[in-house]
Amino acid sequence: xxxxxxxxxxxxxxxxLYDKDQAKRKEALKTVNALADKDQVEKYLLExxxxxxxxxxxxxxxxxxxxxxxxxxxxxxxxxIADPPEVDPWVRxxxxxxxxxxxxxxxxxxxxxxxxxxxxxxxxxxxxxLAHGEDHYADELLNMLQDANxxxxxxxxxxxxxxxxxxxxxxxxxxxxxxxxxxLVDIASDPNIYLDTxxxxxxxxxxxxxxxxxxxxxAHLLVxxxxxxxxxxxxxxxxxxxxxxxxxxxxxxxxxxxDAQIRLDAANALTKMVGAEKSIKMLLQLxxxxxxxxxxxxxxxxxxxxxxxxxxxxxxxxxxxxxxxTRANQLLTLLGGxxxxxxxxxxxxxxxxxxxxxxxxxxxxxxxxxKELMSQAKASFWLSLVMHTVVFAIxxxxxxxxxxLALRSGLNTVKTWIGVGGAGASALVILLTTxxxxxxxxxxxxxxxxxxxxxxxxxxVRQINQIDATFKHMFLDARDFGTKQMRxxxxxxxxxxxxxxxxIQKYIQNK
Numbered sequence: 001x002x003x004x005x006x007x008x009x010x011x012x013x014x015x016x017l018y019d020k021d022q023a024k025r026k027e028a029l030k031t032v033n034a035l036a037d038k039d040q041v042e043k044y045l046l047e048x049x050x051x052x053x054x055x056x057x058x059x060x061x062x063x064x065x066x067x068x069x070x071x072x073x074x075x076x077x078x079x080x081i082a083d084p085p086e087v088d089p090w091v092r093x094x095x096x097x098x099x100x101x102x103x104x105x106x107x108x109x110x111x112x113x114x115x116x117x118x119x120x121x122x123x124x125x126x127x128x129x130l131a132h133g134e135d136h137y138a139d140e141l142l143n144m145l146q147d148a149n150x151x152x153x154x155x156x157x158x159x160x161x162x163x164x165x166x167x168x169x170x171x172x173x174x175x176x177x178x179x180x181x182x183x184l185v186d187i188a189s190d191p192n193i194y195l196d197t198x199x200x201x202x203x204x205x206x207x208x209x210x211x212x213x214x215x216x217x218x219a220h221l222l223v224x225x226x227x228x229x230x231x232x233x234x235x236x237x238x239x240x241x242x243x244x245x246x247x248x249x250x251x252x253x254x255x256x257x258x259d260a261q262i263r264l265d266a267a268n269a270l271t272k273m274v275g276a277e278k279s280i281k282m283l284l285q286l287x288x289x290x291x292x293x294x295x296x297x298x299x300x301x302x303x304x305x306x307x308x309x310x311x312x313x314x315x316x317x318x319x320x321x322x323x324x325x326t327r328a329n330q331l332l333t334l335l336g337g338x339x340x341x342x343x344x345x346x347x348x349x350x351x352x353x354x355x356x357x358x359x360x361x362x363x364x365x366x367x368x369x370x371k372e373l374m375s376q377a378k379a380s381f382w383l384s385l386v387m388h389t390v391v392f393a394i395x396x397x398x399x400x401x402x403x404x405l406a407l408r409s410g411l412n413t414v415k416t417w418i419g420v421g422g423a424g425a426s427a428l429v430i431l432l433t434t435x436x437x438x439x440x441x442x443x444x445x446x447x448x449x450x451x452x453x454x455x456x457x458x459x460x461v462r463q464i465n466q467i468d469a470t471f472k473h474m475f476l477d478a479r480d481f482g483t484k485q486m487r488x489x490x491x492x493x494x495x496x497x498x499x500x501x502x503x504i505q506k507y508i509q510n511k
Contacts, residue, residue, distance in 0.1 A: 003044040009037055013044065016064055017057050025060065026166055032067050042073045049076065058086075059094045066098035074102050078109050081121070089118035096121060100128045101168045107132070119144065119153050123160035131170040138179060145183045154187060158200035163207035177208050185217050188234075189225065199233055206237035215243035219250035228259040235265050244273035252282060255300045256293040267300045276305045284312050288327050298334045310335055 005013060012035075015028045035041060045061045052058050062080055065073030080086040080095040096113055099106050113125035114137065126141040144150075144157040161180055163171045172180075187193055187201040205214045215238060222234040235254060238247045247269070254266035270279045280301055287297040301309035313335065316328035 003040055003047060005040055005044055006037060009035060009041060013041060013064075016060050022166075029063060029067055032064055033069070038068050039070060042068050042070050046072065046076060055088050055090055058088070058091050062091070062095050063098050066101060069102070077102070078106055081109060081113050081125075083116070083118075089116075089120050092116065092118070092121040093124050096124045096128060097164070097167055097169065100131075100170070105132055107134075114140070119150065119156035120159065123153075123156040127160040127172075128170075130176055131172055135176065138176060142179065142183065145180065145187070152197075154193065155197040155200055158184060158187060158197060158204050161204040161207075162200070163209070165207070171209055174210060177210050181205065181208065181210070181213065181217070185221070188218075188230070189221050191227065195229065198230060202230075202233045202237050206240050211241045212243050212246055215241045215246035219247050222250045223253050228257075228262065231257065231259065231262055232265070235262060235269065239265070239269040239272065242273055247273065248282070252286065255283065256296040263296060263300065264303065267303050271304050276308060279304055280309050280312050284309070284316070284331075287331055288316060288324055291327075294331070295334065298331060301331075302335055306335060 012028055012031065016025055016032075019025055019028075032038060032041065042065060045065055049058060049061055052061065058080075062077050066077045077095055077099050081092055081099055083089075083092065086092050086095065092113070096110060099110065107129070110125050110128055113121055114129070116122040116125065123141060123144055126137045126144075129137045130141065141157055141160070144153045145161075147153040161172075161184070163169055184201045184205050188198050188205065190198070202218070205218060208214050218234045218237050218241070222231055222238065225231050225234065231254070235251075238250065241247070251266045251270045251273075254262050255270070257263050257266065267279075270282075274282075283297055283300055283304075287294060287301070310332060313328050313332045317325055317332070319325045319328065
């Protein structure tokens with residue numbers, strides 16, 4: 001009569017045998033030993049193994065029996081490490097891994113498996129014995145790792161050397177790992193070896209306890225290997241090893257890799273190892289120092305943390321080295337995003353404020369100088385007015401005095417002074433007119449020139465302000481603002497200055 005399980009237990013067993021989600025299977029396996037009816041589970045699986053044909057269901061059945069650890073189940077696990085009764089090498093491979101966790105360690109049974117005709121169970125048996133202190137099996141496993149004549153020998157040896165994180169496995173000692181690392185590195189880097197064998201070598205290296213040594217080797221391979229598929233393997237292994245000091249340079253190099261997926265994974269790995277802030281600092285230093293791969297470096301900055309990257313670039317905008325600050329401005333523009341746009345506008349506004357302060361000081365000097373010139377011109381005008389007034393007054397005074405003297409001398413003298421037909425009187429009128437009109441003409445000329453120069457200067461100030469306002473608008477809004485626009489602004493100012501000088505000169509000369 002077949003064994004009947006409780007519904008909850010049956011559901012758990014079904015998950016172990018049929019579920020496609022390996023993570024669920026592994027979680028379920030951890031709970032098996034705590035079941036109250038685990039003995040019934042053992043009997044149920046022993047019955048199934050007799051007729052079960054599927055490779056992976058037999059494998060999981062053996063894993064559950066080893067986890068439960070009861071005598072009958074353990075004996076079945078040990079039996080399935082050999083052929084017969086187990087004809088499938090994959091099932092024997094997993095039976096060996098499960099048998100190694102039995103207490104006591106079944107050394108004799110596993111030593112028998114070292115004679116297996118299939119390379120995978122043989123390599124697995126050798127690795128398990130090495131982990132339990134049987135160091136004399138190291139040479140045989142090394143020979144398999146170097147054997148190019150036996151099909152899949154190197155693949156099996158590399159796979160067997162892995163410290164599987166999903167199963168209970170005793171790791172190799174450091175001295176034993178040291179012997180295998182160079183050979184695994186050679187396999188991983190050899191383009192003439194099958195890709196799956198190279199992948200197994202990388203996985204074995206990544207599982208070793210000497211993580212710093214392995215990370216250093218894989219970092220070199222990541223930089224040097226021409227195959228993008230292998231570079232992805234190395235990158236995945238470096239990420240799992242999590243050794244920032246040994247991996248840092250290789251990851252920075254991978255961030256500008258030709259393969260987009262490698263660039264993305266490298267940025268994620270660098271962030272995982274050293275954090276977003278340090279990653280951005282390192283990438284920004286590269287981007288500021290070199291002009292190649294700019295877009296790829298900015299892509300990495302944007303992927304890691306665009307806001308943090310924008311703030312770091314902002315600090316570089318104030319670098320006294322014009323080359324660095326210009327480069328930082330270019331990076332911030334390429335970075336994009338709200339934070340970068342705000343920083344750009346803020347920095348440009350600050351630059352405009354400094355520019356305005358400089359212009360304000362210059363404008364103040366110009367206005368003060370012009371006021372001084374105008375004061376001097378006004379003083380000259382008043383001096384000219386006074387002088388012409390004095391001349392007029394003296395002339396009129398002389399004429400009056402002369403006339404009075406003539407009156408005192410008698411009528412004959414007056415007649416002589418006036419002249420025949422009033423000629424003297426006419427001369428008197430002409431003199432008076434000359435004394436009055438010539439000073440008035442000069443005063444009007446001076447006042448007119450003064451007013452014209454003042455108006456021309458005000459027009460110049462207005463024109464310069466318009467040029468300055470246009471420049472500020474272009475500086476804030478134009479994406480392609482540069483030396484060309486600056487030169488055009490300077491040329492406009494120079495033209496304005498030239499025109500004002502010509503106008504002033506014209507009015508002064510006309511005066």
